[in-house]
Amino acid sequence: MLPFAPIAGFSPVRRRLLVSLGIAPFAAAWRAVWDQVDPLPSWRDGAAKRAILDFVAAVTRPGGPRFVAPTDRIATFDNDGTLWCEQPTIEVAYTKERVHALLARRPELAKERPYDQLARHELAGLTAQDVLRVVADTHTGMTEDEFTAEVKRFFATARHPTYGVPYTQVVYQPQLELLAFLRLNGFKVFICSGGEVGFMRAVARELYEVPTEQVIGTCFRSRTEEIGGRLVLRRTDELLLVNDEEGKPVGIARHVGKRPILACGNERSGGDIAMLRYAQGNALPSLALLVNHDDGAREARYAEKDGASLAAAREHGFTVISMRDDWRRIFAFQ
Amino acid sequence: MLPFAPIAGFSPVRRRLLVSLGIAPFAAAWRAVWDQVDPLPSWRDGAAKRAILDFVAAVTRPGGPRFVAPTDRIATFDNDGTLWCEQPTIEVAYTKERVHALLARRPELAKERPYDQLARHELAGLTAQDVLRVVADTHTGMTEDEFTAEVKRFFATARHPTYGVPYTQVVYQPQLELLAFLRLNGFKVFICSGGEVGFMRAVARELYEVPTEQVIGTCFRSRTEEIGGRLVLRRTDELLLVNDEEGKPVGIARHVGKRPILACGNERSGGDIAMLRYAQGNALPSLALLVNHDDGAREARYAEKDGASLAAAREHGFTVISMRDDWRRIFAFQ
Numbered sequence: 001m002l003p004f005a006p007i008a009g010f011s012p013v014r015r016r017l018l019v020s021l022g023i024a025p026f027a028a029a030w031r032a033v034w035d036q037v038d039p040l041p042s043w044r045d046g047a048a049k050r051a052i053l054d055f056v057a058a059v060t061r062p063g064g065p066r067f068v069a070p071t072d073r074i075a076t077f078d079n080d081g082t083l084w085c086e087q088p089t090i091e092v093a094y095t096k097e098r099v100h101a102l103l104a105r106r107p108e109l110a111k112e113r114p115y116d117q118l119a120r121h122e123l124a125g126l127t128a129q130d131v132l133r134v135v136a137d138t139h140t141g142m143t144e145d146e147f148t149a150e151v152k153r154f155f156a157t158a159r160h161p162t163y164g165v166p167y168t169q170v171v172y173q174p175q176l177e178l179l180a181f182l183r184l185n186g187f188k189v190f191i192c193s194g195g196e197v198g199f200m201r202a203v204a205r206e207l208y209e210v211p212t213e214q215v216i217g218t219c220f221r222s223r224t225e226e227i228g229g230r231l232v233l234r235r236t237d238e239l240l241l242v243n244d245e246e247g248k249p250v251g252i253a254r255h256v257g258k259r260p261i262l263a264c265g266n267e268r269s270g271g272d273i274a275m276l277r278y279a280q281g282n283a284l285p286s287l288a289l290l291v292n293h294d295d296g297a298r299e300a301r302y303a304e305k306d307g308a309s310l311a312a313a314r315e316h317g318f319t320v321i322s323m324r325d326d327w328r329r330i331f332a333f334q
Numbered sequence: 335m336l337p338f339a340p341i342a343g344f345s346p347v348r349r350r351l352l353v354s355l356g357i358a359p360f361a362a363a364w365r366a367v368w369d370q371v372d373p374l375p376s377w378r379d380g381a382a383k384r385a386i387l388d389f390v391a392a393v394t395r396p397g398g399p400r401f402v403a404p405t406d407r408i409a410t411f412d413n414d415g416t417l418w419c420e421q422p423t424i425e426v427a428y429t430k431e432r433v434h435a436l437l438a439r440r441p442e443l444a445k446e447r448p449y450d451q452l453a454r455h456e457l458a459g460l461t462a463q464d465v466l467r468v469v470a471d472t473h474t475g476m477t478e479d480e481f482t483a484e485v486k487r488f489f490a491t492a493r494h495p496t497y498g499v500p501y502t503q504v505v506y507q508p509q510l511e512l513l514a515f516l517r518l519n520g521f522k523v524f525i526c527s528g529g530e531v532g533f534m535r536a537v538a539r540e541l542y543e544v545p546t547e548q549v550i551g552t553c554f555r556s557r558t559e560e561i562g563g564r565l566v567l568r569r570t571d572e573l574l575l576v577n578d579e580e581g582k583p584v585g586i587a588r589h590v591g592k593r594p595i596l597a598c599g600n601e602r603s604g605g606d607i608a609m610l611r612y613a614q615g616n617a618l619p620s621l622a623l624l625v626n627h628d629d630g631a632r633e634a635r636y637a638e639k640d641g642a643s644l645a646a647a648r649e650h651g652f653t654v655i656s657m658r659d660d661w662r663r664i665f666a667f668q
Contacts, residue, residue, distance in 0.1 A: 071539065071545055074547075144587055188547070190547075197588075197591070198591070201591045205405065211405055212590060212591030212592050213408075213522070213524075213547075213548075213589065213590040213591055213592075214547075215591065219588060221584070222584055222587055222588070223580070223584065224580045224583050224584065224608060224612075230615045231583060231608060231611045231612050231614075231615050232615065233583060233584065233587045240574065240588075246557070246558045249558050249565060249567060250555070250556055250557065250558065250567065253478055253556055253567045254531075254553060254556070254574075255547065255589065256546065256547045257531070257532070257535045257546030257547055257549065258546050258547075274558060274565060277565045278558075278565050280565075281564045281565050281566065
């Protein structure tokens with residue numbers, strides 16, 4: 001190992017590359033520069049940033065006691081309130097727009113439950129069944145391609161009600177840096193959200209550089225159909241998985257087939273506790289992160305009534321990310 | 335472009351890398367050597383090999399009329415009879431072994447349907463329901479980790495009845511080369527099989543260098559459970575998807591969220607026709623491959639009674655791979 005001491009910090013593959021290219025002697029200088037680059041400039045120094053940097057350094061150090069092979073470097077991120085803002089929930093804004101279009105096409109529906117209640121803004125009286133009916137009516141029935149096109153149209157035109165920017169811009173800048181940092185360190189990053197999977201897939205690459213096959217979400221069954229000699233998929237209203245709470249580990253196991261070593265969710269409705277605990281149950285080293293919405297000035301301040309997520313963080317040792325204290329800025333446009 | 339003429343065949347990212355490293359002038363020489371290396375040495379020259387090489391060259395040529403961005407270079411491969419042999423079906427061999435273990439544990443089952451029929455080898459009388467019952471009894475009820483361990487134990491000990499080698503060795507050598515060649519050209523390779531997803535995931539990386547998250551298969555619903563303060567997943571017998579025939583495009587859409595540009599299946603029970611047609615329905619260039627088991631000397635010769643797959647190949651223009659004519663060798667051990 002001695003001749004390679006200057007590049008000992010590099011992975012075996014990179015070491016071989018550096019040696020074969022004849023630039024190994026310069027690697028130490030490069031490394032010194034590199035180490036001074038802050039990979040998370042929108043994160044303030046603090047316990048959360050330190051926990052992330054230490055964890056990534058440990059699992060990527062070849063031969064180290066906490067080293068994790070690249071193939072097991074799976075990270076799963078919730079979406080609403082974790083990667084982009086959820087005030088309002090963007091998919092709810094989309095659903096409202098589609099309800100308007102639906103009622104314009106079929107005005108007789110406005111007299112039927114649950115659309116009569118929606119028209120009177122009686123949201124408190126809606127049952128889970130009602131909500132599912134509205135989601136199914138607005139998210140299914142069309143082909144996969146038609147649905148994707150509708151979602152893309154929405155993102156091209158709709159604007160956030162208070163920030164006044166397209167919804168594609170209300171992503172958290174510190175999290176974009178974290179996703180990039182993880183990828184740079186050989187992680188495969190998945191989105192694992194309660195949102196409908198096709199809705200997120202329509203924009204996940206543009207927003208987060210996450211390809212469609214790395215998005216896990218609530219999903220409906222589709223079926224094949226022939227249109228003009230071409231096999232297409234039509235979305236049916238049969239619900240297959242609600243990818244929230246206990247559904248998240250189920251969704252991850254079905255899709256990824258192994259536990260994440262890093263999971264990140266947020267405080268709002270307890271929806272991410274099971275995912276974070278699932279990551280912690282990994283036999284490999286793991287890190288569980290929980291975003292806390294405590295910044296009323298720059299974003300929004302809200303908390304669960306029962307405080308379940310923060311209580312779980314204390315009990316299980318999730319690392320809590322304070323948006324107010326840990327993030328130097330929230331949105332790139334601010 | 336002129337200064338970069340020697341490296342015009344490289345992708346923009348690689349071009350920048352070569353230029354920045356100062357080795358662009360040597361790239362042409364390297365390319366000339368590279369072009370003489372046959373990436374598919376176990377494939378004989380012929381229409382199938384030519385179709386594969388031409389397709390990959392076309393979709394990876396930057397600026398070319400058929401160029402496909404790496405993010406859309408999705409390939410899906412059936413498993414049984416396409417990547418490894420299916421005489422006998424390896425998962426059936428596994429299921430038989432597990433039935434023996436089950437009956438040893440619960441001998442009273444031997445008097446019940448469908449186990450009484452199995453004991454009398456009356457396989458013809460089994461209904462789809464019966465088969466599903468046996469699969470569920472042998473593949474579910476345990477935790478995900480326990481199931482994976484059971485499958486790995488099987489592969490560590492069981493041997494193919496005629497070749498006498500472990501089942502991990504009855505993979506088709508030409509296909510291993512094809513998978514490697516596709517990955518080298520920026521493809522993401524998925525397995526998309528009628529087999530149970532966890533069964534394949536237990537060995538997919540070892541056999542094919544395909545990570546668990548790139549395996550799509552028939553699957554059962556799992557549910558979370560606490561064991562000693564740890565969140566684990568238990569497999570239930572609720573069937574979620576039969577990933578065969580029309581179920582394959584459904585499984586791909588659910589898992590990948592976009593159509594493959596290359597799909598490869600085999601002739602046996604018509605199970606891959608829908609997947610190949612789904613790939614062909616891609617708005618991007620596509621290639622549909624069908625393995626034909628016509629080599630009774632080196633592997634096995636069998637055909638569908640109704641000839642549906644070969645008829646579909648003629649109708650839709652699938653490229654048929656003759657194991658006898660197109661493959662120089664079948665297994666590495668032969």
